[in-house]
Every structure is written in C-alpha cells, then in structure tokens.
Amino acid sequence: MPELSVGEPKGVAEGVPTAVRPDPQQGDGRYPVAWLHICAPRGAVPTATSKCLCGRDRSAVGRARVLALITDHEAHRDTCPLRTPQEGRTAA
Template sequence: MLHIGSADRNAMPTAHSWCSCGRDLKAFGHQQIARLTDDHTRHRAQCPLLTRGKEAA
C-alpha cells in the first residue's frame, strides 16, 4: 500500500509505503516521494507475496 499526504497546501508532503512482506518505508518532500513511488511500483512487480498468485494464473 502507498499513502501520500500533506496536512495543508504549504506543508511538506509525506509518503508511506508498506507491504505484508515486512517492507515499511517513509519519505518526506517531493523528490523523496517521487523516488519512493518508483520504488513502490518496482516492489509490487517483484514481491514474492504479491507475485505468487500471478504466476499460477
């Protein structure tokens, strides 16, 4: 799951990426969130817990 949020318009945005495999990462600011979003997308394609069912299909 990936959650991106900001308290208000002038606040620093934050992001939290976690998975049932134990992955739990946080990012602060636009650049770190962009990197975390890319990493989160790669993780979803490679995580054994998420890809196990796709291999059988």
C-alpha cells in the same frame, strides 16, 4: 421457571418472510497486500509511507523523496514475494 418460546422470533409478524442479505465480506478472492499513503497538504512538506505484508516498510519526506518512493512502491509490485511466483513453482 423460565418460559419456553416456540415459533417465530419476537418482533417478526406472522406471514412476513425474513430477508437474508448476502454476506458483504464475500469477494472475488483478491485482498490488499501493499499500501501507499501520501500526505501533501498545500504549502507543507509532503510525506509518504509504503507498507507491504511481506514486511516492507518505507517512508519519505520532501517532494523529491516522495516521488522516488512512489516509483519504488510501483516497482515493488514486480518483486514482492507475495505477488510473484516462488522458485520451483510452475504456472498452471
């Protein structure tokens, strides 16, 4: 027959309070929506990818195209349907 245990969990000394830490996952309500990954090793051809939760997924190879993708990624912030108010909605 298994033993029933009553009282403090095993390994906790009597009279010693257990510390409860705050949940590290709690935040201020913000979360990432878009990512820009740039890889530019010294002496190699740079590459970049721009991804967004709205479905946008673009990539570029070469210095000029990577710089253009960076500019495009920044501009996407203003046009992304996940970041801009939808039609018919009014600001509070």
